[in-house]
Amino acid sequence: MPPAWLTAVLDGIYLLIIGYFVVLNTAYLCLSLFAFRALRRYARELKALNVRDLLTSGHVPPVTLIAPAHNESAGCLESVRSLLELEYPIYEILVVNDGSVDDTLELLLAAFDLELADRAPVAEMPVRPLRGLYRSSRHPKLWVLDKENGGKADALNAGLNLCRTPLYCALDLDSLLERDALQRLVRPFIADASVAAVGGIVRLANGCVVRAGKVVQVRLPRNLLAKLQVVEYLRAFLAGRVGWSETGAVLVISGALGMFRRDLVIRAGGYAHDTVGEDMELVVRLHRHTREVGEAARIQFIPDPVAWTEAPETLRGLGNQRDRWQRGLVDSLWRHRRMLLNRRYGRIGLVAYPYFFFLEMLGPLVEVVGYIVFAISLIVGIVSSAYMMAFLLVAIMFGMVLSAAAVALEEMTFRRYTQSRDLAQLFAIALLENLGFRQLVTFWRARGILSWLRQHRHWGEIERKGFEQRDSRGHPDSREHPERRTGR
Amino acid sequence: MPADAAGDSGFTLLLGANLLLLIVVLVFMGAAGVLRLRNTRTEKRWDRLQGKWDAPIAEVLAGTRPAADLARSVGRGERLEFLDFLTRYARRIELPEREVIAELAHAHLPLVEARLAARSPEQRARAVWMIGLLDLPGRKEDVRKALDDESVMVAFVAARALVEGGDLEDAEAVLARLPRFRSWRTKYIASLLAAVGPAFAPSLRRIADDPDNLPESRMAALEALRLLHDFEAGRSAVRILERETNRDLRAGALRLIGQLADPRHLPMIRRVAKADDPMLRAQAIAALGQLGDSSDIPQLRQAVDDPSSWTVLHAATGLRNLGAVDLLHDLAISSHPRTIFARQALTER
Numbered sequence: 001m002p003p004a005w006l007t008a009v010l011d012g013i014y015l016l017i018i019g020y021f022v023v024l025n026t027a028y029l030c031l032s033l034f035a036f037r038a039l040r041r042y043a044r045e046l047k048a049l050n051v052r053d054l055l056t057s058g059h060v061p062p063v064t065l066i067a068p069a070h071n072e073s074a075g076c077l078e079s080v081r082s083l084l085e086l087e088y089p090i091y092e093i094l095v096v097n098d099g100s101v102d103d104t105l106e107l108l109l110a111a112f113d114l115e116l117a118d119r120a121p122v123a124e125m126p127v128r129p130l131r132g133l134y135r136s137s138r139h140p141k142l143w144v145l146d147k148e149n150g151g152k153a154d155a156l157n158a159g160l161n162l163c164r165t166p167l168y169c170a171l172d173l174d175s176l177l178e179r180d181a182l183q184r185l186v187r188p189f190i191a192d193a194s195v196a197a198v199g200g201i202v203r204l205a206n207g208c209v210v211r212a213g214k215v216v217q218v219r220l221p222r223n224l225l226a227k228l229q230v231v232e233y234l235r236a237f238l239a240g241r242v243g244w245s246e247t248g249a250v251l252v253i254s255g256a257l258g259m260f261r262r263d264l265v266i267r268a269g270g271y272a273h274d275t276v277g278e279d280m281e282l283v284v285r286l287h288r289h290t291r292e293v294g295e296a297a298r299i300q301f302i303p304d305p306v307a308w309t310e311a312p313e314t315l316r317g318l319g320n321q322r323d324r325w326q327r328g329l330v331d332s333l334w335r336h337r338r339m340l341l342n343r344r345y346g347r348i349g350l351v352a353y354p355y356f357f358f359l360e361m362l363g364p365l366v367e368v369v370g371y372i373v374f375a376i377s378l379i380v381g382i383v384s385s386a387y388m389m390a391f392l393l394v395a396i397m398f399g400m401v402l403s404a405a406a407v408a409l410e411e412m413t414f415r416r417y418t419q420s421r422d423l424a425q426l427f428a429i430a431l432l433e434n435l436g437f438r439q440l441v442t443f444w445r446a447r448g449i450l451s452w453l454r455q456h457r458h459w460g461e462i463e464r465k466g467f468e469q470r471d472s473r474g475h476p477d478s479r480e481h482p483e484r485r486t487g488r
Numbered sequence: 489m490p491a492d493a494a495g496d497s498g499f500t501l502l503l504g505a506n507l508l509l510l511i512v513v514l515v516f517m518g519a520a521g522v523l524r525l526r527n528t529r530t531e532k533r534w535d536r537l538q539g540k541w542d543a544p545i546a547e548v549l550a551g552t553r554p555a556a557d558l559a560r561s562v563g564r565g566e567r568l569e570f571l572d573f574l575t576r577y578a579r580r581i582e583l584p585e586r587e588v589i590a591e592l593a594h595a596h597l598p599l600v601e602a603r604l605a606a607r608s609p610e611q612r613a614r615a616v617w618m619i620g621l622l623d624l625p626g627r628k629e630d631v632r633k634a635l636d637d638e639s640v641m642v643a644f645v646a647a648r649a650l651v652e653g654g655d656l657e658d659a660e661a662v663l664a665r666l667p668r669f670r671s672w673r674t675k676y677i678a679s680l681l682a683a684v685g686p687a688f689a690p691s692l693r694r695i696a697d698d699p700d701n702l703p704e705s706r707m708a709a710l711e712a713l714r715l716l717h718d719f720e721a722g723r724s725a726v727r728i729l730e731r732e733t734n735r736d737l738r739a740g741a742l743r744l745i746g747q748l749a750d751p752r753h754l755p756m757i758r759r760v761a762k763a764d765d766p767m768l769r770a771q772a773i774a775a776l777g778q779l780g781d782s783s784d785i786p787q788l789r790q791a792v793d794d795p796s797s798w799t800v801l802h803a804a805t806g807l808r809n810l811g812a813v814d815l816l817h818d819l820a821i822s823s824h825p826r827t828i829f830a831r832q833a834l835t836e837r
């Protein structure tokens with residue numbers, strides 16, 4: 001018979017875990033419901049306000065695409081070619097070669113006839129020394145800035161210093177933008193001059209057929225780990241981000257696809273160098289800065305502009321990524337913790353921040369402790385295994401509900417996976433995801449928190465294969481030889 | 489937690505929750521399956537109808553087939569799709585072919601009218617868009633009424649349809665409701681207004697001149713006048729610079745007179761080029777660089793030392809425009825902290 005104090009402590013922990021479970025899943029459910037409402041309305045709005053008509057009937061602001069690149073030789077050429085094909089009236093591409101040690105710069109110089117050029121900065125944020133600025137003689141809208149390695153934030157700031165357009169789009173060079181992505185991203189800025197930033201959806205290119213930098217056929221990946229991430233991304237973007245945008249409390253815009261007002265970002269100080277979560281940190285700081293100076297600024301997420309990216313297909317790569325993302329999250333939230341439960345910051349401070357702080361930031365630790373405590377309780381015999389299993393099953397089933405809801409939202413709106421077999425697989429994955437994968441991600445996230453606490457700030461190694469050309473049956477195109485490269 | 493769960497109501501609750509959650513999962517899966525079937529059927533139906541109408545409409549537009557033929561081929565349950573088909577076609581063609589499209593659509597007007605009264609603002613907006621695009625005869629009043637729709641989106645769709653028509657009376661109706669669109673991007677609204685044409689300039693000047701109008705409306709009007717290269721608007725711009733304190737409005741006025749290149753505005757520009765506000769200074773230097781003369785070179789040279797990069801950029805460009813190439817060259821090879829601006833001005837065209 002365990003001592004009374006132990007029982008009391010364990011009861012307290014059980015209560016915390018159950019409370020966390022109820023609050024978290026209620027929040028997820030609410031976000032899914034908001035997302036459902038928002039997506040239905042958004043789909044109708046898109047029909048009523050045709051994007052192309054909107055853009056051809058009036059002046060649209062020019063945009064600069066800022067794409068940091070570090071050791072991107074495997075896919076940089078294809079990515080840049082793809083960016084040159086975007087359908088948008090006036091835009092520039094500014095690739096920032098951030099001290100690559102492979103032949104990224106050499107490849108770009110040769111492929112696009114780049115020549116040394118002069119371009120005066122219009123902002124003066126401190127960045128690592130610049131080594132050269134080039135402009136393509138063949139494609140005058142393409143610029144390449146070569147600089148010493150300083151990290152992604154430093155590269156983005158260097159690009160911002162040269163950016164002269166009212167809007168800029170921060171993106172990852174290892175992502176592929178859909179041709180109309182800029183058109184769709186710019187729409188909220190036209191309809192509302194107070195919009196400060198807009199995020200788009202990131203989808204997984206693993207398994208898709210890619211031709212000339214364009215995803216021509218959407219398929220599920222063959223790799224199980226990548227498949228699991230497909231559903232995860234659907235849940236995070238279609239349910240999560242759309243839900244938060246509907247409540248006016250977007251705290252994250254993906255670094256792979258986001259459009260921002262240049263003047264606001266520069267006034268807020270640009271990207272922070274000393275964090276691995278510079279994308280989230282900027283958005284949080286924008287909220288904070290604009291509230292503090294009394295400036296109206298809305299940050300939105302819209303689900304139709306798409307960036308395709310490659311998900312890690314190994315446990316090591318995925319673990320490093322999730323570790324890093326969690327560190328970025330913790331860092332961003334900790335830096336601006338004065339916003340937590342602070343009325344001055346409106347819905348951000350009173351709703352979004354507490355959610356992210358207590359549930360997303362600390363949640364993984366609570367979950368891991370929960371698993372450990374339950375296991376110990378089972379072994380010691382404090383709880384019955386039947387009861388334990390029933391509770392665990394509820395947790396898993398709830399996760400399945402949320403994942404299944406995300407797949408249903410996808411089917412209701414964009415239906416990118418046109419093959420019925422893929423839809424069936426997505427549902428199977430939605431169930432499978434909760435039987436080990438989510439728990440693994442929780443463990444990596446918990447590890448990320450501990451890493452942050454140990455002041456760990458490196459990016460780790462992520463193996464990337466580049467966008468592999470595939471034929472229409474999904475088999476690797478024998479004309480292309482994918483190369484392995486190592487990301488930051 | 490109890491060690492023995494047998495007979496425990498909490499355990500029963502958990503089992504019940506599991507069952508409920510399982511049902512919800514199955515419901516989502518079922519709903520997605522039904523959606524998939526419905527969407528596949530809709531797509532196939534659309535492909536079939538499109539195939540049915542594509543060739544005939546081309547023949548009707550070419551005049552080799554009577555429109556009545558095509559109209560007869562539209563089944564009762566196909567009318568909405570036919571309207572959608574016509575609007576998609578109309579977007580790709582110009583007048584007078586669009587009149588043929590409008591004639592074909594006319595028979596299905598009641599459907600469009602029903603949508604005008606829909607509860608959903610998106611449906612109303614789509615109906616207004618359709619009427620505007622197809623220029624359905626006798627329906628312009630519906631579009632004008634939509635300017636006062638409670639939804640700004642519907643009002644905007646109506647405004648766009650009216651100004652694209654180029655009719656001055658319609659454009660005046662839009663102008664009167666400009667405050668509804670004050671949250672929209674000024675340059676976008678301005679470009680819509682400018683699309684009406686030079687004949688609209690007097691009305692735009694009226695808006696720009698009136699201090700009782702919202703600054704956003706006045707800025708949109710000024711920008712539209714700039715796009716129209718309206719020479720008369722220079723007076724409005726000068727008045728704004730002399731009397732107004734709103735910096736965005738003043739910046740808009742500077743952009744306008746910079747483009748008009750009327751040397752009578754130079755004294756005003758030279759004064760504003762010394763303003764404390766860096767944004768106004770930059771705009772004024774840009775204007776000076778466009779229409780100044782050699783006597784302005786010293787002021788532009790001084791502006792190269794300005795703390796604002798935008799001012800320096802415009803100053804360097806202005807020096808080039810005014811022919812001070814040697815001065816720029818000396819700057820470019822000197823140790824001046826802004827040599828890059830001089831080099832850029834020399835290489836850019």
